[in-house]
Amino acid sequence: MKIPLTEWAARRYHPTPPLFTLRRWAREGEIVPAPEIVGKAYYVDERAERLGVAAPTLLDRIQGRA
Numbered sequence: 001m002k003i004p005l006t007e008w009a010a011r012r013y014h015p016t017p018p019l020f021t022l023r024r025w026a027r028e029g030e031i032v033p034a035p036e037i038v039g040k041a042y043y044v045d046e047r048a049e050r051l052g053v054a055a056p057t058l059l060d061r062i063q064g065r066a
Contacts, residue, residue, distance in 0.1 A: 005035055005042035012050075025050060029057075 005026060009016045017025075026035045026042045030051050035044040056065070 002043040003046050008044045
C-alpha cells in the first residue's frame with residue numbers, strides 16, 4: 001500500500017526530515033522502491049527503504065561507472 005511521503009518519513013525518523021529533504025531523496029533515487037508522484041505529492045510503498053546514497057543513473061550504468 002502506498003502512503004504519503006511525509007507519513008512514511010514520520011514512521012521512520014524522529015524528528016521528521018524537512019519536506020524539501022524528503023522530496024530531494026525521492027527525486028535523486030535514494031528511496032527504494034521509487035516513490036510515485038501524483039500531481040505535486042509523492043506516494044511511497046510503506047515498506048520502502050532509504051539507500052542513503054543516490055542510485056546510479058542510467059547514464060552511469062551505460063558508461064560502466066556503476
